Amino acid sequence: MDRDESWRVIAEQRLSLADLLESLTEVEWEAPSLCDGWRVRDVAAHVAMASQPPGAWFMVREGVRARGRFHRLNHDVAVRHAGRPTSQIVGELRDFAASRALPAVTNYRNVLFDILVHGQDIAVPLGRDRPMPLDAARAGATRVWTMGWPFWARRRLRGVRLVATDTDWTAGEGAALHGPTDALLLLLTGRIAVALPRLSGPGRDHLAGRASAGRGHAP
Secondary structure, three states, X not given: OOHHHHHHHHHHXXXXXXXXXXXXXXXXXXXXXXXXXXXXXXXXXHHHHHXXXXXXXXXXXXXXHOOOOHHHHHHHHHHHHOOOOHHHHHHHHHHOOOOOOOOOOOOHHHHHHHHHHHHHHHHHHHOOOOOOOHHHHHHHHHHHHHHOOOOOHHHHOOEEEEEEOOOOOEEOOEEEEEXXXXXXXXXXXXXXXXXXXXXXXXXXXXXXXXXXXXXXOOO
C-alpha cells in the first residue's frame, strides 16, 4: 500500500472506531482491553492522541516524569488523556480522522498497523466484530515483521514460518503456522493468546507455551 492509500485506510479506521466507541456502555469503556494494564478508555485515548501529537517539550517533560521508560510514558499520557469525557474522545477521533500529523518518532506505516491492532484491543474483549481490511493487515504484518523494536517479532517467533491463508504473505523459517492475516498481525504484535486459537500447523505447538504472555501493549 502506498502512502495515500494507507492514510485513506487510517481515516476510515478512525471513523469506524469512533462509531464503535460511541455504541459502548459506561461499563464497557472501563473494561480491560487486550493491552495489559490498559482499559478500553485508555486505548481509545491513545488512538485519539495519535492524530494530534504533542510537541517536543511536552515529550521531554513526560520522559523525565516517566524516568526514561517509554512504555510508562506512553501509558501515563494515555491514561491522563482518557480522563476526558468519552464523547470528547469520540469527537477527537472524528475531527482528526483525516489528519496526517505524525509524532516525531513514527511514520504512516506504523500508524496504519497501530489503528488496526488497537481496534482489536478494544473490540475483541468486548465481543465485538471488527474486520481488518486485508491489504492493510498484510502491509501491517510486513511492517511489524521488519521493524524490530518494540515487538522484536523475528526474534520472538524464531523457528516458525508464518503463512497467511487469505492472501499471498509469508515470513520466517521453520515449523509452519497458518492463519488469516489479521490473526498473524495480532500474533506479531504480541497478542499470542488471542491469535493462537485462530492459527493451525506445527508452529502452533511451538508457541503454545508462550500463550500465557499473550496480552499486548500500546506501541
